[in-house]
Amino acid sequence: MAKDDRISMSVIRRLPRYYRFLYDLKENGVVRISSKELSQRMGLTASQIRQDLNCFGGFGQQGYGYIVEQLYNEIGRILGLNVLTPAILLGAGNMGRAIANHMNFEERGFKLVAILDSSPNVIGQRIRGMDVLPIEKIGEVCRDHNVEVAILCIPKEAAPPLVEQLISLNVRGFWNFSHYDISHNHPGVLVENVHLGDSLMTLSYKLNVDRKNNGSLNSST
Amino acid sequence: MAKDDRISMSVIRRLPRYYRFLYDLKENGVVRISSKELSQRMGLTASQIRQDLNCFGGFGQQGYGYIVEQLYNEIGRILGLNVLTPAILLGAGNMGRAIANHMNFEERGFKLVAILDSSPNVIGQRIRGMDVLPIEKIGEVCRDHNVEVAILCIPKEAAPPLVEQLISLNVRGFWNFSHYDISHNHPGVLVENVHLGDSLMTLSYKLNVDRKNNGSLNSST
DNA sequence: TAGATTGTTAATCGATTAACAATC
DNA sequence: TAGATTGTTAATCGATTAACAATC
Numbered sequence: 001m002a003k004d005d006r007i008s009m010s011v012i013r014r015l016p017r018y019y020r021f022l023y024d025l026k027e028n029g030v031v032r033i034s035s036k037e038l039s040q041r042m043g044l045t046a047s048q049i050r051q052d053l054n055c056f057g058g059f060g061q062q063g064y065g066y067i068v069e070q071l072y073n074e075i076g077r078i079l080g081l082n083v084l085t086p087a088i089l090l091g092a093g094n095m096g097r098a099i100a101n102h103m104n105f106e107e108r109g110f111k112l113v114a115i116l117d118s119s120p121n122v123i124g125q126r127i128r129g130m131d132v133l134p135i136e137k138i139g140e141v142c143r144d145h146n147v148e149v150a151i152l153c154i155p156k157e158a159a160p161p162l163v164e165q166l167i168s169l170n171v172r173g174f175w176n177f178s179h180y181d182i183s184h185n186h187p188g189v190l191v192e193n194v195h196l197g198d199s200l201m202t203l204s205y206k207l208n209v210d211r212k213n214n215g216s217l218n219s220s221t
Numbered sequence: 222m223a224k225d226d227r228i229s230m231s232v233i234r235r236l237p238r239y240y241r242f243l244y245d246l247k248e249n250g251v252v253r254i255s256s257k258e259l260s261q262r263m264g265l266t267a268s269q270i271r272q273d274l275n276c277f278g279g280f281g282q283q284g285y286g287y288i289v290e291q292l293y294n295e296i297g298r299i300l301g302l303n304v305l306t307p308a309i310l311l312g313a314g315n316m317g318r319a320i321a322n323h324m325n326f327e328e329r330g331f332k333l334v335a336i337l338d339s340s341p342n343v344i345g346q347r348i349r350g351m352d353v354l355p356i357e358k359i360g361e362v363c364r365d366h367n368v369e370v371a372i373l374c375i376p377k378e379a380a381p382p383l384v385e386q387l388i389s390l391n392v393r394g395f396w397n398f399s400h401y402d403i404s405h406n407h408p409g410v411l412v413e414n415v416h417l418g419d420s421l422m423t424l425s426y427k428l429n430v431d432r433k434n435n436g437s438l439n440s441s442t
Numbered sequence: 443t444a445g446a447t448t449g450t451t452a453a454t455c456g457a458t459t460a461a462c463a464a465t466c
Numbered sequence: 467t468a469g470a471t472t473g474t475t476a477a478t479c480g481a482t483t484a485a486c487a488a489t490c
Contacts, residue, residue, distance in 0.1 A: 008480075008481075010480090010481065010482090011481090012423060012426055013419070013423060015422070015423075015426070016416070016418065016419035016422040016423060017402075017416075017419060019422070020400060020402075020418075020419075034446085034447060034448090035447075035448075036447080042402075042405070043404065043405025045482075045483060045484090046447090047482075047483050047484065047485095048481090048482065048483075050447090050448065050449065050450090051449090051450090051481090051482075051483090053449095054448090054449060054450075058448080058449060060447075060448050060449080061447080061448070061489090061490060062446080062447055062448040062449075062488070062489045062490045063445070063446045063447050063448070063489065063490040064446080064447070064448080064490065065446085065447065065448080066448090078426070079422045079423075079425050079426045079429070080425045080426055080428060080429030080432075081422065081425060083425075083429065083432075085425065085428055093323070094318065094319040094322040094323045095319045095323050097315065097319065098315040098316045098318065098319030098320075099319075099417075101315040102314070102315045102316050102417075103417065103418070103421065104418070105421075108418055108421040108422050108425060109421070109422060109424075109425030109428075109429075110421065110425065148428065149424070149428070172428075172431070173424055173427065173428050175420070175421060175424055179241060181238075181241075181263075183264065184263070184264030190424065190427040190428060190431060192420050192421070192423055192424035192427070194415075194417065194420055195237065195238075196320075196323075196324065196415065197237065197241075197324070197325070197329055198234070198237035198238060198241075199396070199413050199415055200324065200326075200329040200330070200331065200396060200413070201236070201237040201240070201300045201302065201329050201330060202233060202234060202236075202237060202300075202413055203330075203370070203394055203396055203411065203413035204300050204301045204302060204304075204306065204329060204330030204331065205233055205236070205299070205300045205301055206394065206411040206413070207301060207306055207330075207369065207370070207393075207394050207411060208300070208301030208304065208330075210393070210411060211301075211304075229456075229457075231456090231457065231458090232457090255470085255471060255472085256471075256472075257471080266458075266459060266460090267471095268458075268459050268460065268461095269457090269458065269459075271471090271472065271473065271474085272457090272458075272459090272473090272474090274473095275472090275473060275474075279472080279473060281471075281472050281473080282465090282466060282471080282472070283464070283465045283466045283470080283471055283472040283473075284465065284466040284469075284470045284471050284472070285466065285470080285471070285472080286470085286471065286472080287472090
């Protein structure tokens, strides 16, 4: 349904944000919106919004704008949220537990089917209605549930061999919270990195630049 | 110390990753590295690495390369990790607790000075050696510790008024895990957004594109 | 019809890559 | 010195913005 197969990541990464804003508009009973008004609310240019959307098709009506609910649904479909991909979570430490409890997987295109860990302290604990399974069950779980995605909330050192094993078990996507860089080591595998430490250091940088340009006119966003 | 004040975010966002790779090299006893070898390990071009580093100064030696430890320290300094900015964490739910326990703030340029929440269920709980304080103490805490940064692990609805209050208390940086978009509503304020839901939906998109280009030759990274 | 707003092409801007002279 | 590799300029590539004809 896409007009072109090679859509740039810059465009893709804006889609979830459009999706959030459209959801809010929808909830507030807004029926239609023009690229101009949406651009003002989101802090973008109207041109960019129209360009982005037209990568996937003409969802608007000339002279009228976009129907909020329809556009919301289209973007959800483009993001593939209608298909629930089976995923497992590896590592039930602080971060793993938070992700398991906090994320709304079903509304983001995933179904969490199991949580696994290697530590006897956490195996058997109950998280989000699931028993934490011993890591040894990984093969069984992947086979039984056709697991396609692994969420890595494990220490860096543990990552490399686990990634190898998971790939051999037909896992082809990773939501990676570990400090290990999967991407370029494994071409063909789909990776979304969440490097929280990197994000925090970026904020540190911004603060420091701001300090230098101190009392003066400036601030970098 | 920067050669130019306006360094693009594309460059900045690569710095933490350089920092991680250099740390590993350092730990493995590697003393010097050329842009070429680093580029191969990181999956970048050597050209890009040299361009990036030269935004901040000439850290290398012609004919030799870069001294790993020195470059590591320089990048740390550029990121401002030597200055510990006082920060508070708002919201001691799953995500807030995970962030408090999991993040190595001191090595990323921050010092976590307090955790606050509005729910009687969590107020008084002990997290990382700190009692969770009632949200009403926010003014006192900000004043006493010269808090510059707030980490938002709160629901979307709670964010807007809190952000206003925090700005009036001289908080000028946000590490934002909430679904509320601070950035363009508050120019001049420094924001680093961590939209985990957006990241997850992006992964969903990649999987779906891959499904379409199925058995065939392709996969988008 | 007149007014509004899209879809799309063209112009601009920025980021990445290539090339090479400078120099350790 | 010869070889290696940087720092930096020039060329290319991609992404954003502007403009406008198409059309609801």
